[in-house]
Amino acid sequence: MDATVNTAAISTLNNTQADYPKDKALHHFVSQRAHETPDQVALKFHERVFSYRSLNDAANKLAQYLIEQGLEKGDVAGLALDRSPEMVISLLAIMKAGAAYVPLDPEYPKDRIEFMLEDSSAKILITSKKYHDHFIANSKEVLIEDALDKFPIYSAQEPEVGVTGQDLAYILYTSGSTGKPKGVQIRHHNLINFLLSVQREPGITPADKLLAVTTISFDIAGLDLYLPLISGAQLLLADSATAKDGRALVDLVKAEQVTILQATPYTWRMMLVSGWDEKLPLKVFCGGEALPKDLVAQLLPKCGEIWNLYGPTETTIYSTVKQVTSEEDITIGKPVNNTQIYILDEALKNYTDGTIGEIYIGGDGVAVGYLNRAELSSERFVDDIFSGIPGSKMYRTGDLGKIREDGEIVCLGRIDHQVKVRGYRIELEEIEQNLLKEDNIKQAVVIAREDTPGNPRLVAYVVVHEQKNDGDLRAQFDTWQHGLLAVLPEYMVPDDFVIMDTIPITPNGKIDRKALPKPDYSHIQRSGEFVAPRTTTEKLVADIWQELMGLQNISIFDNFFELGGRSLVAVQIMARLEKETGKRLPLATLFEHSTVEKLAARLEMDPASITWESLVPIKPSGSKMPLYIVHGAGLNVLLFNALAMNMDADQPVYGLQAKGLNGIDEPLDVMEEIAANYIAEIVAKNPDGPYALAGYSLGGIIAYEMAKQLMAAGKEVKMLAMFDTYAEQSTVNNPVLRKAFDSTTLVLKQIGYSLVLLADDPKRTIEYKSLILKRKIIKLFWKLSPSKEEKKEGFFAYDNEIDEASEKALRNYILTPLPIAIELFRAKKRTFYMADFKFLGWLPFAKKGVNVYEIPGEHNTIFAPPNDKEFAVVLQGCLDKVSKL
Structure with a gap:
């Protein structure tokens, strides 16, 4: 490259001055759009649609309500709502009232949220009935349902509060090295400068539709929510479960013709492995962590544009942008408007010759500082000696970087021990501080490893x-994970633990993190010798298992479940096998064909011999009274396997899967018919009984109707068990006005069961929870899809029809009391609102009472x-007790 061109490119790097209305607040732009294009669609969430006028009017009314509740200009308001239109309306309303908001994801640990409320001195907390009195804080609790009820008495005029660009817009808490999160204070003008720059490049127009998938506790949600709303575009809001489900996201992008999607590399990988097999006119925004070469190579043929975005929370979402057109040319690009990037050494000498130094960021995106952390603020927000503007600051990012010859910036990773995992910024010291509080831990060091590309893990x-x-x-590892989950978000809990005699140190006495050993991810305990695949089909199965389970040298006699196989990886395995062989097997095949040898043999059989019976033998042998467990909304009986294996050796356990999974049988949409179908298969194998029935979630309602029919036929039902099932009565016969009144709370309840995702064991459960939840979430989009009648392909291709039929059955089913006792296995951890926490609504329907057993975990x-293991012990005790009655 010509030296003159190089010098010119570098010298103009920070010439980013652009005029913008620095005195205006964010909501002024939304109000302006509402005035200019009042009938344009602003927000869509499932089937709920808001025009710019209706969205702005609702925010104005809520702002007036908040002001009456005592919220004043300069105050702070916490917001803890599930992802919904009310969440967006509340964010705008808080700003319109002149206050700054603290975004609180209700899925985060209760203690962490309470710390944020206390540290920010939040005057009020906007939440819902679902979380009423859940958080202990000095903030006045304001329920969104109460506010909505009062909307008719308020005008749609915007409150005259006089908010300017200098006022705080939000305080967002990030991971802190002392064990406590720290609050970053962002002004309106910081946010406006960034949004207007991104509006220009990468660009957005009123014709665009942006899909928002990021939790509001992650700063990049500011782009998701506000960029479309200030631009006259459409904001399509995804709920929490959809945002974590690659297949659901791909389906939603296609069904809604989404044109812009911002996500972390982890989410993009999740979408790519979930059946994204065609080019989409999608503008990809990738941020939150480094953009890998292999991901770019996979994305380029499947989207319209790829943009790499970089920046810490402290400089307002992103500070640089770069359009990536080749995997061989990945940088973080150049600064956004009114932003300066410097590469400095310890003496603050600015390197423009390609020398590596620390990235500092100055300009209009730099935050006020950390709330209540003056010492830390002075350490990280230092005087901008290059700007010539008195009092201006620049932020020390802690990232290493250099300026390339063409003036673009290359980011080379962290200087300190702050890391990015799945898009979340994590201070490793915070995890270490909390680990030291756990039993039997003398010393702890946490690092992020990416031994498998695209799969970062905390160790x-x-x-x-x-x-x-x-x-x-x-057991010790499980205890530590439980303890950490009580105080940290799931993404901050280590996936793996390695016991060390001593922690290695460098010659100068510092911890030698590079010397920490790689965990043994592929350790397999087997009783017999290793036997390599003997046939082409066995090798295919073994190779797929090894790739998707992250293991090596799988023997043909190794058992899928004993290797740690879980539902999500089982779905991936069956989908890959279908793709490679053209043969589609039921997921439940793994119960009887759980080794490489047996599954390969099953693949070689005539496809016509494959059965899709509802009754699935999970553990069919044993002399005790069999237990029949009905599937939940996810249709998957595979997750009952671990429960069954932890019960007595002579305890038979069967699962019941939905009719229609094969795409041939018609799904049943009447509860009585679903129950009768399952009963017919049970009675064919066990005509005399007695019967022990159980159902998980939706399956509990089906089990209830099964018990009703069996008792009417003179059969003995020894046990009817509900596995965390709520007895929500159908509203089919309710008056229209009553239905309308309950619609908002009904949506919140339904979403509630899908949003509690902070598992008691992140490593084992995060893989499959999306699969369990996604069916209901994508049903509406599938229903509206013009291509849904086309030939179905891929594993679980017919689940949407089954889900729709099941939900229709549930909507029309009327619970009536039965002369029976109900054994209620209730999850200990409740992070969402229920009208009846004690009996989950079953008391009116069980004439002989409800026996409650608390089991660990959440829904x-x-x-x-x-x-x-604990669930199995409690369940076995209950079964043994009732069998003797």
């Missing part, structure tokens, strides 16, 4: 006070390790 290296054997160590993790 904790621990020196213990007392050495334990292998069996006790597994989506009761079958996950280590919860499955």
